[in-house]
Amino acid sequence: GQGIEFDYCCVHASLALREDGYETIMVNCNPETVSTDYDTSDRLYFEPVTLEDVLEIVRIEKPKGVIVQYGGQTPLKLARALEAAGVPVIGTSPDAIDRAExxxxxxxxxxxxxxxxxxxxxxxxxxxxxxxxxxxxxxxxxxxxxxxxxxxxxxxxxxxxxxxxxxxxxxxxxxxxxxxxxFLDDAVEVDVDAICDGEMVLIGGIMEHIEQAGVHSGDSACSLPAYTLSQEIQD
The missing domain is CATH 3.30.1490.20 (ATP-grasp fold, A domain)
Structure with missing residues (x-):
């Protein structure tokens, strides 16, 4: 995972797949992560997350597919090329990734x-x-x-x-x-975390940023719950 939040997603995806009876393979070149712990996945490859290396792992392991959506920008950039190489991309489709990015x-x-x-x-x-x-x-x-x-x-x-x-x-x-x-002067920036199954949307929370809009959210302190937004705006 390219950052702790992405690594967290990779770990929980691996554990969830294991619970469903799948063997999991993790590809990561950073040993200082939870996803590279010996018991997180069934097999671990300490390799760069590049198209060449991933395709070689696919050739050897012959997996049912690959999941790129949890690891951050580096695996996301491989989605189109993996699809073009005939590798099934499980989860968010390369077209949906492209539509968002x-x-x-x-x-x-x-x-x-x-x-x-x-x-x-x-x-x-x-x-x-x-x-x-x-x-x-x-x-x-x-x-x-x-x-x-x-x-x-x-x-x-x-x-x-x-x-x-x-x-x-x-x-x-x-x-x-x-x-x-x-750029909107004096704007209030908020993060809304939500998950959707295609029909229902569950909102986990609304976080209000303390720094001005335009500061990258990862570099901005924020408050949960929001502290200046009215209930009407939040609803």
Whole structure:
């Protein structure tokens, strides 16, 4: 797991599968995790989580499928390639992963559901970003697609800031688009944790961030329950 919360998910997924009678295989190159404990899985591979290494393990073990959704960004990025190689991806499908991580596809889903969102655009070149930024207005939250953990996310306040970001923080292309979001001043950021079986949605909690919106959630202290949201807003 790429981070303790992801490792926690991997461990409990392995234990749940074992309870259902499946032999489990864990792939992880970090020995300082719970998922690499000797009794967490039936077999453990200390290998890099790369396409080449995972495909070799699949060739040797011939599993019924692989689960990539719990380990963090590194296994998520392998989903499409594993599917293309004929490896069954169990759980969240590669297309669903792409729909959540591709900012443009996610934006289309939000628009289709008629949900409110800040003005935004997806760009694939610096000059395109400059033009879109003029339409949206500063300040902007800028971040690449297909990342977790707030990596390369930044608030920019003018064109010079934006150009510096593209020259120093990211490499932008058709395969690596960048999302521009209008930054909301004095906004309150909340995390809503929920799980759904396709019909029922269970909300585990609503956490209110103490830092301003735009600070990566993993770097922001938060309160559970929320301390300024009215009951009407929470409902």
């Amino acid at each position: 591709d900012r443009e596809r996610f934006q289309h889903a939000v628009e289709r559901l008629k949900l409110k969102q800040p003005a935004n655009a997806t760009v694939t070149a610096i000059e395109m970003a400059v033009e879109k930024a003029k339409e949206i207005g500063y300040p902007l939250v800028v971040r690449p697609s297909y990342v977790l953990g707030g990596r390369a996310m930044e608030i920019v306040y003018d064109e010079a800031d934006l150009r510096r970001y593209f020259q120093t923080a990211v490499s932008v292309s058709n395969d690596a688009p960048v999302l521009l979001d209008h």
